[in-house]
Amino acid sequence: MGQTASNPVLSTLRLFKSEYDAHVFDKKCPAHVCKNLLTYSIEAELCRKCGLCARNCPTSAITGVLGKEVYVIDPAKCIRCGACMTACRFGAVLRG
Ligand code: SF4
Ligand code: SF4
Incomplete structure (x- = not known):
């Protein structure tokens, strides 16, 4: 199981890269879900x-x-x- 444990995270990184970029680099939450942003x-x-x-x-x-x-x-x-x-x-x- 250890070798596949990271798959969910890797999948979201691949499928939702723009979301990660917006949160990490622009400090914005496009979906307006993260209150602090x-x-x-x-x-x-x-x-x-x-x-x-x-x-x-x-x-x-x-x-x-x-x-x-x-x-x-x-x-x-x-x-x-x-x-x-x-x-x-x-x-x-x-x-x-
Ligand atoms: S004063 Fe406030 S509630 Fe009234 S129009 Fe301007 S932003 Fe809207
Ligand atoms: S704290 Fe005041 S200015 Fe900020 S979102 Fe709430 S009502 Fe608006």
Whole structure:
């Protein structure tokens, strides 16, 4: 069994090389499954300055001025919970 133990890993390396490359080299998870590799940002062009995302953020990572200023996410405070994305009705929160 010892000689075949590595087969599952070798198979995934062969069949899903792009997934490995994305995780190891780009620090991205294309399937948006690995929470630690996710990033959230707000697309300024789409933001309607409603503040709903900020009100739903558990760590106060989002700042802006209601009705006046586009809202922005502080990546240092973001815990990648996705609540802002769920709250935004305008598709302005992007997940990378
Ligand atoms: S909920 Fe969406 S539209 Fe409203 S401030 Fe946040 S990002 Fe902008
Ligand atoms: S993903 Fe969660 S913690 Fe990060 S900005 Fe959005 S609501 Fe806040």
